[in-house]
Amino acid sequence: MLSQKTKDTLLGPLNVNNPVVVQILGICSALAVTVQLKPALVMGIAVTIIVAMSNVIVSLIRKSIPMRVRIIVQLVVVAALVTLVSEILKAFAYDVAMQLSVYLGLIITNCILMGRLEAFAMTNNAWDSFLDGLGNGFGYALVLVIVAVVRELLGAGQLLGFQVIPESFYAAGYENNGMMLMPAMALILVGCIIWAHRAINDKEGK
Amino acid sequence: MKKLDTNGTVYTVVYSVVITIIVAVLLAVVSQALRPRQEANILLDKQKQILGALKIDYSTGDPAEIYLALVNDTLRYGEAGTKEYREVYVANLNGAVKYVLPLSGKGLWGGIGGYLALDEDKNTIYGTNFNHESETPGLGAKIVELPFRQQFEGKHIRNAAGEVVSVAVLKSGKHAEGQEQVDAISGATITSTGVSTMLQVNLAEYAEFLSELSAVSNQPSEEENVESVKEED
Numbered sequence A: 001m002l003s004q005k006t007k008d009t010l011l012g013p014l015n016v017n018n019p020v021v022v023q024i025l026g027i028c029s030a031l032a033v034t035v036q037l038k039p040a041l042v043m044g045i046a047v048t049i050i051v052a053m054s055n056v057i058v059s060l061i062r063k064s065i066p067m068r069v070r071i072i073v074q075l076v077v078v079a080a081l082v083t084l085v086s087e088i089l090k091a092f093a094y095d096v097a098m099q100l101s102v103y104l105g106l107i108i109t110n111c112i113l114m115g116r117l118e119a120f121a122m123t124n125n126a127w128d129s130f131l132d133g134l135g136n137g138f139g140y141a142l143v144l145v146i147v148a149v150v151r152e153l154l155g156a157g158q159l160l161g162f163q164v165i166p167e168s169f170y171a172a173g174y175e176n177n178g179m180m181l182m183p184a185m186a187l188i189l190v191g192c193i194i195w196a197h198r199a200i201n202d203k204e205g206k
Numbered sequence B: 001m002k003k004l005d006t007n008g009t010v011y012t013v014v015y016s017v018v019i020t021i022i023v024a025v026l027l028a029v030v031s032q033a034l035r036p037r038q039e040a041n042i043l044l045d046k047q048k049q050i051l052g053a054l055k056i057d058y059s060t061g062d063p064a065e066i067y068l069a070l071v072n073d074t075l076r077y078g079e080a081g082t083k084e085y086r087e088v089y090v091a092n093l094n095g096a097v098k099y100v101l102p103l104s105g106k107g108l109w110g111g112i113g114g115y116l117a118l119d120e121d122k123n124t125i126y127g128t129n130f131n132h133e134s135e136t137p138g139l140g141a142k143i144v145e146l147p148f149r150q151q152f153e154g155k156h157i158r159n160a161a162g163e164v165v166s167v168a169v170l171k172s173g174k175h176a177e178g179q180e181q182v183d184a185i186s187g188a189t190i191t192s193t194g195v196s197t198m199l200q201v202n203l204a205e206y207a208e209f210l211s212e213l214s215a216v217s218n219q220p221s222e223e224e225n226v227e228s229v230k231e232e233d
Helices: A004-014 A027-032 A037-064 A067-092 A094-108 A111-121 A126-156 A167-171 A183-203 B009-053 B063-070 B140-144 B146-150 B189-205 B207-211
Strands: B071-077 B086-093 B096-106 B111-118 B125-132 B167-170 B180-183
Touching: A004 A126, A027 A094, A027 A126, A027 A183, A037 A067, A037 A094, A037 A111, A037 A126, A067 A094, A067 A111, A067 B009, A094 B009, A111 A126, A126 A183, B009 B063, B009 B111, B009 B125, B063 B071, B063 B086, B071 B207, B086 B207, B096 B189, B111 B189, B125 B140, B125 B146, B140 B146, B140 B189, B167 B189, B189 B207
Parallel strands: B167 B180
Antiparallel strands: B071 B086, B086 B096, B096 B111, B111 B125
């Protein structure tokens, strides 16, 4: 159904060309939103939607963009989209908007957006750019979710706010690892993921 | 047709201007069109938070209706529109009068706020509700959760002499002199201190309300000389 190229565009960023662990983009927000699983999931979804949409828009107008101001034009597109989404959420899903308040703003500065716009959308057609956006969004979300699961599970004994580690463990002397709640742990975990990822892919010769 | 030179100076300037205008108009239109809905949401959110401070479960009914049924009076202090303007909401829970004081302060990353519900004696804390703009999830953001909020219930904001001294938020193990205290959130020192400071500062600003005897009046008071309330550290 999908040609090889389309498949690569969509699925490549999940593994071989992952935006976080291979392209090393978006590390900053990976630190900020991965203390708990829920904000990580929401951030992943939000970034996916915004990357896909801005990729399409920039791809559609790419031939008209003057080279000298292209970065500014890309930034305007992203910022306008994020502002629109935030306004719409405030009007129709106020609770979600309140939870997202910081992260929505963070999306504008997420390097994945500018990176994909500059590297892909400026030179490819709208459909491929859309797939590239989805793929990179998912790839980003995947890493965020892995880091967040580890941090929330070991740091608070919970997942999505539900207690996972039973009380009997705590009674037996188990303690939550407070280190996991610190931003530095996110960086170390991302490092571990990059290590594992490289080791596996090297073995397979990718 | 000659191909348009997309790198010329004139084109670049015109393009930038046009893009800016399009985006500006789009955002302005959307913002205007959605404003009434957003404001309705903000009001509803405020009513829900006040109900939260009053420990009312609104999940089964219409929060706005429940709010209107319970909160039947607003006390106003200072001139509307000025920084000194304060509102105190008066709720009637099965005959018991509760006062709800809006709070605002600073956390680690951004503003924090909340509502403090006091019993009729203007001393005992009935309930609290906190909110924040951007505290760290899992750390400072825990101020909105029940275990933190419930610590305040039953605490007193006055000392034995009747002076308003607020309630301190302190790491467990530390002791406050001359005031009651609750436990801070571990790992979120700055947010916890922010809550402590917010209570202290805001309660001082409600001096006029707190110094009044608990007679309920709806008249905007314009007295300039409010009996100053001494603060102890």
